[in-house]
Amino acid sequence: MQKKVMLGNEAIARGAYEAGCHVAAAYPGTPSTEILETIAAEYRNIKAQWSPNEKVALEVVAGASVAGARAMAAMKHVGLNVAADPLFTFSYTGANGGFVIINADDPGAWSSQNEQDNRHYARAAKVPMIEPTSPEESRQYTKLAFELSEQYDRPVIVRITTRIAHSQGVVTLEEPTKVDLKPFIRDPQKYVMIPAHARPRHIFIEGQMIKLKEYSNNCDLNTIEWNSTKRGIITNGVAYQYVKDVCPDASILKIGVAWPLPDAKIHEFCRKIEELYIVEELDPFIEEHVKTLGYKPIGKEIIPLCGELTPEIIDMAINKKMPKNEIPLYSGNIPGRPPALCKGCPHGFVFEVLKKLDVVVNGDIGCYTLAVLPPYSAMHSQGCMGASIGMHSGFEKARGDEMARNSVAVIGDSTFVHSGITPLIDLVYNKGTGTVIILDNRVTAMTGHQDHPATGKTLTGEDTHELDLELLCKAVGVKRVRKLDPKNMDEFEKAVKEEIAAKEPSVIISLRKCILKK
Amino acid sequence: MKSVIFAGVGGQGVILAGKILMQVAMNAGYDVKESEVHGMAQRGGSVDCHVCFGEKVYSPLIEKGKADYVIALELLEAMRKLEYLSTNGTLIVNNFKVNPAPVEAGLAKYPDDIESWLCSNVGKCHVVDTAKVLKEAGSNKAVNIVMVGILSNFLEFDQKAWEEAIRQSVKEKFLDMNIKAFNLGRKIPLS
Numbered sequence: 001m002q003k004k005v006m007l008g009n010e011a012i013a014r015g016a017y018e019a020g021c022h023v024a025a026a027y028p029g030t031p032s033t034e035i036l037e038t039i040a041a042e043y044r045n046i047k048a049q050w051s052p053n054e055k056v057a058l059e060v061v062a063g064a065s066v067a068g069a070r071a072m073a074a075m076k077h078v079g080l081n082v083a084a085d086p087l088f089t090f091s092y093t094g095a096n097g098g099f100v101i102i103n104a105d106d107p108g109a110w111s112s113q114n115e116q117d118n119r120h121y122a123r124a125a126k127v128p129m130i131e132p133t134s135p136e137e138s139r140q141y142t143k144l145a146f147e148l149s150e151q152y153d154r155p156v157i158v159r160i161t162t163r164i165a166h167s168q169g170v171v172t173l174e175e176p177t178k179v180d181l182k183p184f185i186r187d188p189q190k191y192v193m194i195p196a197h198a199r200p201r202h203i204f205i206e207g208q209m210i211k212l213k214e215y216s217n218n219c220d221l222n223t224i225e226w227n228s229t230k231r232g233i234i235t236n237g238v239a240y241q242y243v244k245d246v247c248p249d250a251s252i253l254k255i256g257v258a259w260p261l262p263d264a265k266i267h268e269f270c271r272k273i274e275e276l277y278i279v280e281e282l283d284p285f286i287e288e289h290v291k292t293l294g295y296k297p298i299g300k301e302i303i304p305l306c307g308e309l310t311p312e313i314i315d316m317a318i319n320k321k322m323p324k325n326e327i328p329l330y331s332g333n334i335p336g337r338p339p340a341l342c343k344g345c346p347h348g349f350v351f352e353v354l355k356k357l358d359v360v361v362n363g364d365i366g367c368y369t370l371a372v373l374p375p376y377s378a379m380h381s382q383g384c385m386g387a388s389i390g391m392h393s394g395f396e397k398a399r400g401d402e403m404a405r406n407s408v409a410v411i412g413d414s415t416f417v418h419s420g421i422t423p424l425i426d427l428v429y430n431k432g433t434g435t436v437i438i439l440d441n442r443v444t445a446m447t448g449h450q451d452h453p454a455t456g457k458t459l460t461g462e463d464t465h466e467l468d469l470e471l472l473c474k475a476v477g478v479k480r481v482r483k484l485d486p487k488n489m490d491e492f493e494k495a496v497k498e499e500i501a502a503k504e505p506s507v508i509i510s511l512r513k514c515i516l517k518k
Numbered sequence: 519m520k521s522v523i524f525a526g527v528g529g530q531g532v533i534l535a536g537k538i539l540m541q542v543a544m545n546a547g548y549d550v551k552e553s554e555v556h557g558m559a560q561r562g563g564s565v566d567c568h569v570c571f572g573e574k575v576y577s578p579l580i581e582k583g584k585a586d587y588v589i590a591l592e593l594l595e596a597m598r599k600l601e602y603l604s605t606n607g608t609l610i611v612n613n614f615k616v617n618p619a620p621v622e623a624g625l626a627k628y629p630d631d632i633e634s635w636l637c638s639n640v641g642k643c644h645v646v647d648t649a650k651v652l653k654e655a656g657s658n659k660a661v662n663i664v665m666v667g668i669l670s671n672f673l674e675f676d677q678k679a680w681e682e683a684i685r686q687s688v689k690e691k692f693l694d695m696n697i698k699a700f701n702l703g704r705k706i707p708l709s
Contacts, residue, residue, distance in 0.1 A: 170550060334598065337527065
């Protein structure tokens with residue numbers, strides 16, 4: 001059988017291809033972006049698309065599943081927050097064709113605004129979640145997720161983390177399965193969640209989760225590797241690999257089904273173990289469950305709750321040994337390399353102006369968030385995709401005209417399309433007078449240059465309708481809309497001064513393509 | 519099992535260097551794992567890539583104090599990865615400086631004693647000057663491949679195996695230049 005070195009994300013794309021996936025949708029987000037990029041580049045028979053945001057991507061995929069296709073959405077952890085609304089109710093409607101969600105958590109917040117642990121979503125939404133520990137398992141588990149989804153009538157989440165998504169390993173390539181569309185049957189009791197339909201579906205899915213617990217107890221995703229019973233470790237995800245290296249003599253219960261957890265297998269393991277540890281990244285998700293089963297494992301007392309785990313953290317926590325070499329410490333100062341805007345970046349011109357004007361800047365998610373750091377130090381709030389405009393309205397509600405005359409919201413083109421339109425409607429509707437600067441660099445830059453609706457190109461590089469941001473802003477009721485090149489900084493400064501002075505809503509589209517874009 | 523860390527600055531091709539090593543090891547029948555970081559690191563930040571190969575590899579991350587080789591494409595980046603090197607490990611470092619943003623902004627100083635400090639404190643340390651061979655190879659971008667060429671002298675795979683791995687890892691139109699850079703790197707005499 002052919003073998004290839006692949007990134008975890010590439011292996012997931014391969015798994016979807018081998019499973020006969022028909023439709024895939026996503027919004028880019030580190031560390032999940034390469035999944036859809038790989039599908040678009042390598043597996044052209046899958047209809048793959050960027051959606052404006054994760055909620056839409058999940059809805060497209062839900063629709064494709066109900067219509068009988070095998071379908072997959074991919075997103076980063078915070079993307080699932082955006083898609084949480086459809087997740088919770090599509091959990092009730094379940095699947096027709098295999099319905100798979102790839103969720104990429106980012107312990108360590110390598111490229112994210114938080115370190116949330118999305119295993120909680122599986123429990124809260126009553127959806128099974130499986131977790132690979134390597135690129136090869138990423139391929140296998142993605143494939144399996146489609147099967148489980150159809151078998152148990154549930155969306156299935158495959159949870160990976162940055163170190164699975166962005167680590168490479170040897171992957172075995174299998175032939176793709178040819179899967180036909182399942183028939184679409186009009187079944188409003190299953191697919192239309194009015195309260196009268198939702199109540200019985202709730203009972204149904206609770207029953208399915210009991211069946212899935214049975215599956216979890218018996219499947220080989222949850223495996224006991226017996227060794228000395230003196231020390232036993234329950235672990236999951238990439239932490240399993242670290243444990244294998246640093247605790248070679250311990251018995252291990254490897255958790256591949258994050259939810260529902262395998263109670264019977266946990267009992268089988270814990271009963272025989274003298275000293276029980278739980279090694280999991282982020283929250284004590286397995287640990288708290290194991291405690292409810294009556295055991296007293298050692299977990300978060302010694303394994304950090306925050307940040308990414310590493311082999312040495314586990315080595316120190318469990319083996320009480322500090323791994324280090326005998327090279328002396330350098331006494332001088334090693335200057336860091338904080339990420340910075342590229343030389344010639346269009347955002348740089350904008351932030352130089354905003355810094356000079358010394359206005360309050362409500363920021364958003366993208367490369368331009370780096371303007372919070374020197375040399376600009378010109379960003380004062382930021383939270384999630386689209387929040388700049390909503391928070392900008394809130395600043396004005398709280399502090400009135402004086403604040404509105406001395407502040408702006410800044411948001412990238414892709415972020416604006418993702419989540420900025422509704423708060424702009426809110427600003428106009430609720431009689432705000434603030435100024436929004438759309439940093440239009442013609443690309444989703446931060447995640448590595450993906451197209452979006454306002455670039456006029458699809459994921460597969462085809463031409464499509466180009467969303468006109470200027471017309472859109474006018475359509476929601478902003479009368480003062482200007483478009484200008486920020487490189488002409490004097491003109492740009494004049495425009496910002498005029499717009500923030502105007503006592504009505506305004507939008508400045510700062511138009512200059514990303515310096516890295518060809 | 520052998521473990522190698524490549525370290526450099528965004529744009530130096532650290533991840534491609536790792537990819538070539540993985541490819542040559544996989545072609546030889548070894549299990550391989552690698553770990554890299556995308557995203558913020560690409561904006562002029564530090565980039566590293568851990569590669570392990572052997573009969574069976576578990577962790578894609580190398581534990582501190584356990585790396586057999588640290589291959590640094592830039593001097594400061596060598597300093598950042600030193601804690602990963604095993605006591606008997608080998609450090610190969612390119613005698614090249616890229617000023618971090620705080621140095622450019624005059625807020626910090628690039629230490630001027632790194633090279634001599636490394637030579638007197640790391641047992642197996644080779645500081646190399648790649649400038650000349652890069653000129654000969656015809657591209658400054660090939661620094662990653664030149665460093666792979668130097669590393670190749672320490673590993674068991676023969677020249678043909680490396681060239682095949684490079685062929686499998688780089689774009690066709692850059693192949694000849696890369697093979698040339700590899701072989702020039704392989705012949706750099708080490709201190």
